[in-house]
Amino acid sequence: RSVRVPMMNIKFLTTPYFRDEDLSCSVVELKYTGNASALFILPEGGSMQQVEARLQPETLRKWKDSLRPRKIDDLYIPKFSISTDYSLENILPQLGIREVFSTQADLSGITGAKDLRVSKVSQETL
Incomplete structure (x- = not known):
């Protein structure tokens, strides 16, 4: 079942990116002011179950170490807020x-x- 959600869009950015072939997903890092950043995970086929099942601290370290700058023309992310x-x-x-x-x-x-x-x-x- 799919659910429509409001999205935010960023155009023409260069940001750290990694394609994880083992987990069949792409990882994008968006940096915030200061030292904070967020990793966004886009699984192939839209299912997070395989990624979630294998997500370990070593996976995050591998992603952080493997991120390389990449130009992205259009990045869509679901709108969210943190408080x-x-x-x-x-x-x-x-x-x-x-x-x-x-x-x-x-x-x-x-x-x-x-x-x-x-x-x-x-x-x-x-």
Whole structure:
């Protein structure tokens, strides 16, 4: 059964690419700002089952080591989004930000209350 999904399209790019003959798939790496990147896997015949069944850490290392720049005229990828929510109460004290969580915190400038302190800090990334 096939399902139609919204796609995004990139035209005329040069990006790391590898054709894995053993797994009958193509691998494209798209780089993000900084050191982050994503590997997109296009299986032959449209079935991911064979690739998923044989996917191992060594497979990823082989792909990363074998990627070579290749010109691609048209690349279509399903639209997707990634989001996460981080709780920072345990991380901020490691960075030296402790007092705002304690009873010694003086946040009276915010509301005038003397017993105000921070109980939760979160960051949502989209």
